Amino acid sequence: MSQAVPITVAKGDGIGPEIMEATLRVLEAAGAAITPEFIEIGEKQYLAGHTSGIAPEAWESLRRTKVFLKAPITTPQGSGFKSLNVTIRKTLGLYANVRPCVSYAPYVKTLHPKMDLVIIRENEEDLYAGIEHRQTDEVFQCLKLITRPGCEKIIRYAFEYARANGRKKVTCMTKDNIMKMTDGLFHKVFDEIAPEYPEIQTDHMIIDIGAARLATRPDLFDVIVTPNLYGDILSDIAAELTGSVGLAPSANIGEHVAMFEAIHGSAPDIAGKGIANPSGLLLAAVMMLVHIGQAEAAERIHNAWLSAIEDGVHTAELHSHLSIARPFGSMDFADAVIDRLGNVPQKMKPVSYAQTREVKMPGSAAMSAPKAQPTAQKALVGIDVFIHAAHTRPETLADQLKACTPSGLELQVITNRGVKVWPGGFPETFCTDHWRCRFVSSTNEPLPHTALVALMSALATEGIDFIKTENLCTFDGARGFALAQGQ
Ligand code: NAD
Numbered sequence: 001m002s003q004a005v006p007i008t009v010a011k012g013d014g015i016g017p018e019i020m021e022a023t024l025r026v027l028e029a030a031g032a033a034i035t036p037e038f039i040e041i042g043e044k045q046y047l048a049g050h051t052s053g054i055a056p057e058a059w060e061s062l063r064r065t066k067v068f069l070k071a072p073i074t075t076p077q078g079s080g081f082k083s084l085n086v087t088i089r090k091t092l093g094l095y096a097n098v099r100p101c102v103s104y105a106p107y108v109k110t111l112h113p114k115m116d117l118v119i120i121r122e123n124e125e126d127l128y129a130g131i132e133h134r135q136t137d138e139v140f141q142c143l144k145l146i147t148r149p150g151c152e153k154i155i156r157y158a159f160e161y162a163r164a165n166g167r168k169k170v171t172c173m174t175k176d177n178i179m180k181m182t183d184g185l186f187h188k189v190f191d192e193i194a195p196e197y198p199e200i201q202t203d204h205m206i207i208d209i210g211a212a213r214l215a216t217r218p219d220l221f222d223v224i225v226t227p228n229l230y231g232d233i234l235s236d237i238a239a240e241l242t243g244s245v246g247l248a249p250s251a252n253i254g255e256h257v258a259m260f261e262a263i264h265g266s267a268p269d270i271a272g273k274g275i276a277n278p279s280g281l282l283l284a285a286v287m288m289l290v291h292i293g294q295a296e297a298a299e300r301i302h303n304a305w306l307s308a309i310e311d312g313v314h315t316a317e318l319h320s321h322l323s324i325a326r327p328f329g330s331m332d333f334a335d336a337v338i339d340r341l342g343n344v345p346q347k348m349k350p351v352s353y354a355q356t357r358e359v360k361m362p363g364s365a366a367m368s369a370p371k372a373q374p375t376a377q378k379a380l381v382g383i384d385v386f387i388h389a390a391h392t393r394p395e396t397l398a399d400q401l402k403a404c405t406p407s408g409l410e411l412q413v414i415t416n417r418g419v420k421v422w423p424g425g426f427p428e429t430f431c432t433d434h435w436r437c438r439f440v441s442s443t444n445e446p447l448p449h450t451a452l453v454a455l456m457s458a459l460a461t462e463g464i465d466f467i468k469t470e471n472l473c474t475f476d477g478a479r480g481f482a483l484a485q486g487q
Pocket of ligand 1: 015019071072073074075076085246261262263264265266267268269270275276277278279280317
């Protein structure tokens with residue numbers, strides 16, 4: 001037997017302690033070589049004043065064991081509390097969210113009995129950077145950040161995952177027909193990395209049609225890799241399509257630490273009744289065992305679990321005409337899985353982790369970290385100044401701005417919510433109190449930063465309420481900013 005691996009375990013809130021106890025019981029019976037170290041997270045910690053739901057001392061265990069099996073927690077209502085999941089993902093750099101979505105027909109009712117795919121969602125960037133501002137009376141903003149190293153890590157992880165797990169195809173989903181720079185980068189990096197994996201088929205879909213196809217033809221997909229927000233939505237759609245969100249596990253993987261959990265929450269409505277289905281957490285523990293190199297125990301548990309499901313061992317929410325007479329409680333269910341250790345399912349396909357290779361992690365010893373980009377020749381060619389001005393017309397604003405524009409710069413275009421309204425705007429265009437005013441070099445020569453300072457100073461003197469600026473640069477001669485719609 002391999003040496004016991006210390007893992008950090010949190011029993012969580014609501015049904016968390018019940019399903020964790022059931023899960024650990026199965027792991028122990030299957031001979032998983034682990035030593036759990038328990039930490040407290042969740043509601044009690046929030047209410048004790050830790051705004052992220054975790055006590056400072058718990059980090060020490062996580063950073064030491066580097067493996068976290070987490071039961072769901074209850075997030076208290078109220079704006080003072082931060083999401084524990086987001087805090088853990090970002091603090092520990094868990095950049096890859098891996099969610100297998102598998103149907104278990106006919107035992108779990110589903111429209112798609114043959115569904116078997118994995119969604120790999122970028123976990124740290126995109127609109128989840130949490131950088132939001134109210135800029136005017138009418139306008140609020142959330143910043144979408146996509147980085148090249150972030151794209152490289154998640155896309156490489158998706159290909160390495162496919163290779164290690166014998167998956168044949170990786171589909172990238174973005175909205176790069178609209179977000180040409182941010183989602184465009186994600187797609188571009190996908191196209192750059194794909195040729196390094198010639199045995200794997202690749203495909204790109206715009207997220208809207210991709211999501212529609214996923215809902216109607218999940219058989220088209222094998223591994224899907226996508227930025228954070230799309231992945232969040234897509235993975236819930238996919239889990240729901242399998243017929244039960246209650247069975248789905250997920251892994252959050254980083255260079256140093258990995259966290260494994262069920263996708264469902266703490267189910268306060270059934271907490272304490274002993275009837276919750278421990279399957280999502282148990283299958284997350286199976287992913288954890290594969291991750292720590294205990295494929296044999298993982299396979300035994302997973303096949304015993306499949307055998308139990310097809311024998312009609314079902315918790316209350318799965319109960320149907322295919323179930324053995326009574327619904328199983330959480331612990332009875334765990335015992336029924338334990339009774340089947342060593343069995344393989346007869347009707348559903350058994351799993352095999354024997355051939356599963358370690359997923360090489362970008363940044364680990366097995367694979368170098370994304371290369372630093374060579375520094376591009378950057379030239380400052382203008383500035384977008386965002387202005388708060390209510391009850392004005394584009395022409396009036398343009399005249400006011402032109403009157404105070406210092407030499408060396410010229411006002412090129414004004415947009416409202418991205419649409420050009422000056423010069424030559426349409427009276428039909430709806431305008432808010434938030435104007436993006438683009439000033440560019442009047443000589444076509446690069447600008448010194450002092451030109452921008454002179455502009456801002458002139459605007460301030462004129463009493464213009466500027467709320468934000470964005471520099472306009474070229475990188476090795478290529479435009480580093482989008483043109484306005486209609487420009
Ligand atoms: P939920 O997933 O807890 O429950 C939704 C429904 O599914 C409920 O009817 C519940 O009884 C049922 N359900 C969930 N898990 C089940 C299981 N294992 N067996 C049988 N039935 C199950 O979602 P919710 O009610 O929206 O959220 C409850 C709490 O959980 C909230 O505080 C939320 O913030 C938190 N939450 C935590 C996590 C996490 O820790 N990862 C994830 C989602 C929600």
